[in-house]
Amino acid sequence: MEARTTGTRRGVEVTIRGLTKRFGQGDNRIVAADDVSLHVPAGQRVAVVGASGSGKSTLLHLIGGMERVDSGTITVGDREVTALGRRELSVYRRSVGFVFQRFHLLPALTVLDNVLAPVLPRRVxxxxxxxxxxxxxxxxxLDRAQAVPSQLSGGQQQRVAVARALIGDPRLILADEPTGNLDSATGREMMELVDRLVAEQGLTLLVATHDDGVAAHCDRIIRIRDGRIVDDTAR
Ligand SMILES: Nc1ncnc2c1ncn2[C@@H]1O[C@H](COP(=O)(O)OP(=O)(O)O)[C@@H](O)[C@H]1O
Ligand SMILES: [Mg+2]
Known part of the structure; x- marks a missing residue:
C-alpha cells in the first residue's frame, strides 16, 4: 500500500522491548506475550494476526495500558507506559482510541451520549x-444520534464505537477484531471507514484480526504464535 500523501501525521511511534506477560500458575501457566520486541513508526497501520489464543488481545491490552506487563518496556510517543503509576496510566488510557469486537456500547445511553462518554469526566x-x-x-x-444502541444494526453499533474511539483525539488506535461480529460486507465497509479516518490524520493503528480484508488495509502484517512474533511483513 502506498505511503499516505496527506499532510497531517498525528500518529505516535510505538516501541516495545522484551515484552513478557504470563497468566496462571504452575501447569496452567501461559506465556501470552513472550519476549516481544516491536517498533511501529508514527502513522503506520499494523495488522496483528494469529490463531485464537496466540496473544493478539494481550498485546493490544498491554500497549493500551489495560494490563500490566511482567517485564519489558512499552513506549508510546514520549510516554513510557510501563513506567506509569496508576493515575498516569488512567490518563494515558484515555488518550488511546479502543475499538472492541463486541462494540461495548452502554445500552441505556443514546448514540450521542455513548460517543461523548469517554470525554464527559474530562476537561477538553x-x-x-x-x-x-x-x-x-x-x-x-448523525441522523441516529438520539437512538439507543439496540435500535441499531451491528455495523451501525460498531460505527458508533469508532466515533467514540476518536472523540478524545487519540494518536493511537487499538482495534481488537473490529469486524469479528460483522458479516463480511459490513466488515469491509467498517474497515474502509476506519482506514479513511485513520489515514486523514495519519494515526497509528494496531488492529488484531482474523480477516484478510482487514489486513489488506494495513501497511504491515505481524503474525503471532504462542505469544511470539513469528512473521513481520511490510506490504
Ligand atoms: N486474563 C487472563 N487470564 C488468564 N489467561 C488469559 C487471560 N487473558 C488471556 N489469557 C490467555 O493468554 C493467551 C492469549 O490470549 P489472547 O491474548 O486473548 O489471544 P487472542 O486474542 O490471540 O485470541 C490465551 O491462552 C488466553 O487463554
Ligand atoms: Mg483476542
Missing part, C-alpha cells in the same frame, strides 16, 4: 457535543 479544549456530532456525521450516523 474542544466543544464536546460539536465534536461528537462531527464524528457521528463522519461515520454516517
Amino acid at each position: 479544549e474542544f466543544d464536546r457535543t460539536e465534536r461528537a456530532r462531527q464524528l457521528l456525521a463522519a461515520v454516517g450516523l
Whole structure:
C-alpha cells in the first residue's frame, strides 16, 4: 500500500522491548506475550494476526495500558507506559482510541451520549457535543444520534464505537477484531471507514484480526504464535 500523501501525521511511534506477560500458575501457566520486541513508526497501520489464543488481545491490552506487563518496556510517543503509576496510566488510557469486537456500547445511553462518554469526566479544549456530532456525521450516523444502541444494526453499533474511539483525539488506535461480529460486507465497509479516518490524520493503528480484508488495509502484517512474533511483513 502506498505511503499516505496527506499532510497531517498525528500518529505516535510505538516501541516495545522484551515484552513478557504470563497468566496462571504452575501447569496452567501461559506465556501470552513472550519476549516481544516491536517498533511501529508514527502513522503506520499494523495488522496483528494469529490463531485464537496466540496473544493478539494481550498485546493490544498491554500497549493500551489495560494490563500490566511482567517485564519489558512499552513506549508510546514520549510516554513510557510501563513506567506509569496508576493515575498516569488512567490518563494515558484515555488518550488511546479502543475499538472492541463486541462494540461495548452502554445500552441505556443514546448514540450521542455513548460517543461523548469517554470525554464527559474530562476537561477538553474542544466543544464536546460539536465534536461528537462531527464524528457521528463522519461515520454516517448523525441522523441516529438520539437512538439507543439496540435500535441499531451491528455495523451501525460498531460505527458508533469508532466515533467514540476518536472523540478524545487519540494518536493511537487499538482495534481488537473490529469486524469479528460483522458479516463480511459490513466488515469491509467498517474497515474502509476506519482506514479513511485513520489515514486523514495519519494515526497509528494496531488492529488484531482474523480477516484478510482487514489486513489488506494495513501497511504491515505481524503474525503471532504462542505469544511470539513469528512473521513481520511490510506490504
Ligand atoms: N486474563 C487472563 N487470564 C488468564 N489467561 C488469559 C487471560 N487473558 C488471556 N489469557 C490467555 O493468554 C493467551 C492469549 O490470549 P489472547 O491474548 O486473548 O489471544 P487472542 O486474542 O490471540 O485470541 C490465551 O491462552 C488466553 O487463554
Ligand atoms: Mg483476542
